[in-house]
Amino acid sequence: MATQTKASAQRDNPKWEMVVDLDRCTGCQACVIACQAENNIPINEESAFHEHRAIQWIRIERYWEGEFPDVKARFLPLLCQQCDNAPCEPVCPVFATYHNNEGLNVQVYNRCVGTRYCGNNCPYHARLFNYWEPVWPEDLRNQLNPDVTVRTRGVMEKCTFCIQRIRRATRGGEPVEDGTLQPACAQACPTSALVFGNSNDPDAKVSRLKTDERHFRVMEHLGTDPSVTYLKQVDVDG
Amino acid sequence: MGLTRRRFLQWAGATGIGAVVFNGCRVPDHEIQVQSPVQIPEDLVTGRDNYYATVVQGPGSSEGLLVRVMEGRAKKVEGNPDYPMNTGKHGLRAEALLQAAYHPDRIKTPLRRVAKGGPFRPIGWPEAIAELTRVLTEADPSRVVLATAPIRGVLADVTRRFADSYGARLVGFDPLDLTVLRAAIKRVFGQDALPDFDIARTGYLLSFGSDFLGTWLDPTHFARGYGEFRQGDRERGYLVQVDSRFSPTAAAADEWVYVTPGSEGLLAMAMIHTIVSDGLGDDAAASALTGGRGASALSAFAPSAVAERVFGETGGGAERIRKMARDFASADHAQALAIGGGSAGAYANGLFNLTAIYALNHLVGAVDPPNGGGLVFNPPSEEPRITAAPLREWKQLISDMRAGAIDVLLVRDANIDYGLPGSLGTREALGNVGTIVSFSSFLDETTALADLILPGNTPLEEWGTDIPDPGPGYRTVAFQQPAINRFNDTLSFGDALLETGRELGFGDQLPWATMRDAVRDTARALHESGRGSVTQPTFEEFWKRALERGGWWDMNATASAASAPPQLPTAAASPDLAGDEDQYPFFLVPYEAHGIGAGGFAHLPWVQSAPDPITTVTWATWLDVNPTTARELNLHQDDVVIVGAPNGRFIHVTVYVNPATPPRVVSIPFGGGHEHFTGVAAKRGANVLDILADTEDAETGALAWAGTRVRLTKTRTRVRLPKLEGDELAVQLPGEEVIEVQHVRR
Amino acid sequence: MNSRLIKIAVPVVGASVLLVVAFVGWFVLSAWWSNPPPVLGFGEGPEQPIAFPHTVHVSDAGLDCQFCHRTVSTDEAATIPAVAQCLFCHGFDKIDGRLSTSGTAQEELAKLIADLGEPQEPINWNRVYRLPDHVQFVHAPHIQQGISCSTCHGEIGTMQVVKQVRNLKMRDCVDCHRDNGAPTDCSICHY
Known part of the structure; x- marks a missing residue:
């Protein structure tokens, strides 16, 4: 009985985590665009890529291994790792970024004064700075998601695990059933490589997968304790 | 009077603060108004989100979508979890449909060119329809062409009926059409509809040139299966990509096999040779494929004879082909499957290549296997579909245009000026066409040459149906409904045809007032069949449920069995590349x-x-x-x-x-x-x-x-390329890998 | 130049400049900490395309807020009703009837009816309540916790023209959240 209560208490006090199965990922960019649509991310013009200032809360990194004919291209979807020991948090002079009790690394836009210390201290380059006032052509503004703030020039932004969806799903107070709450990227992912859930719920898929034998965390040796677990790609040497 | 420092500060202070007060306090105009619900249907309660199920079709793809709509505006596209093709997932192009609907450069009203070569003038819809009617009445129907992007479902029916009633020539256009693939499926399996591939339950997938995880046919649908193929309940599947290019599918593959462009069929034939001569495959199929003569009929394709042509300078001789054949036909894994398309079918010997590739399936029992995996055939579609015409037909048409034999060209999203090979001289030929009427939503190259533009709706604003091709293996009809009201003064292509048809007196052939009526008629027939995923006592209830679910499907309506394997050619066809090797290396x-x-x-x-x-x-x-x-x-x-x-x-x-x-x-x-x-x-x-x-x-x-x-x-x-990666090539550093890879021996 | 005139002019000009500066300073500071003071029309509510009188609907007719603002207890926004909803009561035939008597009321209702013609032009209501940037406010939990509408919106029933009565700066929100034991995690509102 006591254990049951404990388990349900853990479920009710969620810790949001994600698992990325690199064995499934095909690098198709569906998550990237889904995120852009959901989170009112400004359109990345050509110049943004030239200056390496494109804003993508989730991006697909591609790493080469070898050269033709023995060549491999590996894909790594990289988003804010929501580190439990986040390097970005202590360096913010105005406390614009902090860790909340759901395991989220929160960015408060109002507080942000744009020192960019946090971005510099993030080993994953997951934090992105608004170098320009985001502009949309007038008609395209109709698509903007009213649940998400449109950020202004001079503030840092990053993946929020679609906190607007979390807020919506948890508003009623009941525990969220596993699989019903998904950030835009996981919802779109055609191969279901992205799995999101409450790791305090021992029955959640994310809890099961994060201890899969293939698991690793990106740059774990830095001690960031990320909330995103990757599943190792298995390579078959024929 | 001199300006003292003190006075300057007083002024500066006053004006400075004044500027703050009177600029800083003013709210931007667009923020003062409550988000204005432009053309919002009045039954919608504002400020609350609604989800509408709809579908978007591409030449080989079909994605069921749920569109989140708030205050009459579409906010987000999500996959429809019910729809059998994409089951809740979606690709990046589907998401971007939102931007098509709200694109700032859409054609916002009908346009008419003032004089030949002159500027466009906005006109109203009554004038536009009247002008189109006049043009069509005055023209000789045999000298009128209706060109469209491939269409399936009700719109295809309406378009065909319109073209037939009037007597115009109807031609489909897609720069990368699927003619060769369709012909190969017909030849090898006797099927009219494209098959589905049960990738999830396949153990060994051999793909020739088809970038099925990137762009080929329906990547979202195939990726669903691929995820399970890799990490599903079964043993991890093995993917071999045979391709002359390193595509995303090749990147995902366990093994990428480079072959000389155009020799994909040769490799498949050599594999068949090995399987037949070593007796690794199904005997009956082997006999049928070789006309009863066995491996001797395929002597021209012995691995030792073709290996060099296939692999070129990359080495890998006959033994590599034999190993591939043995792996493919081995019983160690679950079902094997060979698929092909894309560049493998895009040579002068395209049909030869794809025929050989798909014939491999007969040898390993991949044709509708009882335990899943392999090819799953689709029932032939009863609804008409308009597929893209091959280049040969277009060449003829362009030369007709050049000769002045075409008076009126009606185009809908068939951007032939951009999409046909440059050497055809399409632009010049279009100059000899009397009148060009475009129904496109955007000013593409062909529309820019038009004399009259009747701008169409974008997919999220239209009524229609889709019969996916390839489908999921059973009869499926998806319903497309407007998730948002039309945002500009546009009219769906179907409605424009229906209206013009009425003016021209085709009421018998086109009995519907609007596309919605036509879609309802399709739904009525499905309701009366009493089968499938939605059954309701009354039609109105059926209609409501079918629209809510995004479609209707009948898992019991499957395809007829595949025909017997065809006899394979005994000699190789040449890819017949343009240009000699010395000058064009x-x-x-x-x-x-x-x-x-x-x-x-x-x-x-x-x-x-x-x-x-x-x-x-x-x-x-x-x-x-x-x-x-x-x-x-x-x-x-x-x-x-x-x-x-x-x-x-x-x-x-x-x-x-x-x-x-x-x-x-x-x-x-x-x-x-x-x-x-x-x-x-x-x-x-x-x-x-x-x-x-x-x-x-x-x-x-x-x-x-x-x-x-x-x-x-x-x-x-x-010219610096805009790209995500840095100026240095991103490579995995040995010993400091970002992605930790576990190697296993096979 | 007349030095006596300068002797008078300088203090007068100086004093008035000082006065202006003081006024502006007071204005800016109060706008900063709270709402702009009710001068120069700042305390007034905006004029609306249809002069909708809450006095008539709330005080006289006694309608509950949620009769029109239907989603307030379930959703983010209270929502302004669609025109169709106005016509639940103001049916076409009732325009001249007992629901509207004065001449101005008829004029305003005529505008409402005009919106139902083709094309269906929306009514562009002007925003009354404004929150600071980067804040998400959700009505539903507040109503569900039994906070009455008037806590933030004041006595709407007495307002001919609706205006913002509470500054709704962060201090205002956080004070209330603390008093009522509501969560004060930044990410509850800021996202």
Whole structure:
């Protein structure tokens, strides 16, 4: 009985985590665009890529291994790792970024004064700075998601695990059933490589997968304790 | 009076603060108004989100969508979890439909050219329909052509009925049409509809040239299966990609096998030879494929005879072919499956290649196997569909146009001025067409030449149905409904045809007032059948439920069995590349761009800004060159080269040094180089279709788009490619890998 | 130049400049900490395209807020009703009837009816309540916790023209959240 209560208490006090199965990922960019649509991310013009200032809360990194004919291209979807020991948090002079009790690394836009210390201290380059006032052509503004703030020039932004969806799903107070709450990227992912859930719920898929034998965390040796677990790609040497 | 310091400060203070008060306190105009619900249906309660199920079709794809709508505006596209093709998932192009609906450069009203070559003048819809009616009444129907992008479902029915009633010639257009694939499926399996591939339950997947995880047919649908193929309940599947280019599918594959462009069929035939001579496959199928003669009928394809032609300088002799054949036919794994398409079918011997590739399935029992995996056939569609006509037909049509034999050309999203090979001289031929009427939503190159534009709706604003092709293996009808009211003064293509049809007196053939009525008639027939996923006592209830679920499907309505294996040819067909090897040393293997496809999505900012998975390039057209080749030619990243084809045509493209590109191959993605097609697409990149030789597949007449050799000439210009990756090539550092890979021996 | 005039002019000009500066300073500071003071029309509510009188609907007719603002207890926004909803009561035939008597009321109702013609032009209501940037406010939980509408919106029933009565700066929100034991995690409102 006591254990049951404990388990349900853990479920009710969620810790949001994600698992990325690199064995499934095909690098198709569906998550990237889904995120852009959901989170009112400004359109990345050509110049943004030239200056390496494109804003993508989730991006697909591609790493080469070898050269033709023995060549491999590996894909790594990289988003804010929501580190439990986040390097970005202590360096913010105005406390614009902090860790909340759901395991989220929160960015408060109002507080942000744009020192960019946090971005510099993030080993994953997951934090992105608004170098320009985001502009949309007038008609395209109709698509903007009213649940998400449109950020202004001079503030840092990053993946929020679609906190607007979390807020919506948890508003009623009941525990969220596993699989019903998904950030835009996981919802779109055609191969279901992205799995999101409450790791305090021992029955959640994310809890099961994060201890899969293939698991690793990106740059774990830095001690960031990320909330995103990757599943190792298995390579078959024929 | 001199200005003292003190006075200056007083003024500056007053004016400075004043500026703050009277500027800083003013709220921007667009924020003062409560978000204005433009053209919002009045039954919608504002400020609350609604989800509408709809569907969007592509030439080989069908994605069921749920559109989140708030205050009459679409906010987000999500996959429809009920729809059997994509089951809740969606690709990047579907998401970007939002930007098509709200694109600032949409054609907002009907337009009419004041005089030939003059500017456009906005007109109202009554005038537009009247003008179209006048043009069609005055023209000789035999000299009228209706060209459209491929369509399925009710709209195809309406379009065909309109064309038939009037007597116009109806032609489908898609730059990369599926003619060869359809012909191969017909020849090898006797099926009219494209089959589905049960990738999830396949154990060994051999794919020839088909980038099924990137752009080929329905990537979202295939990716669903691929996820399970990799990490489902079963043993991890093994994927071999045979391709002359390193595609995203090749990147995902366990093994990428480079073959000389055009020799995919040769490799498949050599594998068949091995399987037949070693008795590894199904005996009855082996006998049928060889006409009862066994391996001796295929002696021309003995691995030792073809290995060099297949693998070229990369080595890997006959033994490699034999090993591939043995692996494929081995019983150690679950079901094996061979699929092919894309560049493998885009040579003069395209049909030969695809026939050989799909014939492999007969030998390993992959034709509708009882335990899943392999090919799943679809029931033939009862509803008409308009497929793209092969190049051969278009060549004839263009020459008719040039000769002045076409008086009226009606086009709907068939951008022939952009999409046909440049050597055909389409622009000049279109100049000899009396009147061009366009129904496109955007000012693409062909629409820019039009005399009258009746702008159509975007997919999220339209009524329609879709019968997916390929389907999920059983009869499926998806319903497309407007998730948002039309945002500009546009009219759906179907409604424009129905209205014009009424004016012309085709009421008998086109008995519907609107497209909605036509869709309801389709639904009524499904309701009366009393079968399938939605059954309701009354039609109105059925209609409501079917629209809510996004469609209707009947899992018991499956296809007829495949026909007996055909006899295979005894001699190889040549890929017949344009240009000789000395003057044009490189194979040009172009490919459908990951986002913008063959150019049809180039107007959408999200799609343009989505990095190519392999090169991470955005917003541009690039040339993939092997690093060694680049060194030999003294080419560097971002150098602009002239890519010249044997027909004398050339384009300027920027070099991307790609470690995975084979030494004698160069690749350019389709889709760039638009002249018009909104400010997003115009004057960006280069159009590789412009330089392609007009080579046809010998049997079907489809464009052999990979059948051109080219030469490269370095220029002094450099243009930096906009891309996600840094200026240094991103590689995994040994011992410090970002991605920790576990190697297992097979 | 007349030095006597300068002697008078300088203090007068100086004093008035000082006065202006003081006024502006007071204005800016109070706007900063709270709402702009009710001068120069700042305390007034905006004029609306249809002069909708809450006095008539709330005080006279006695309608509950949620009769029109239907989603307030379930959703983010209270929502302004669609025109169709107005016509639940103001049916076409009732325009001249007992629901509207004065001449101005008829004029305003005529505007409402005009919106139902083709094309269906929306009514562009002007925003009354404004929150600071980067804040998400959700009505539903507040109503569900039994906070009455008037806590933030004041006595709407007495307002001919609706205006913002509470500054709704962060201090205002956080004070109330603390008093009522509501969560004060930044990410509850800021996302």
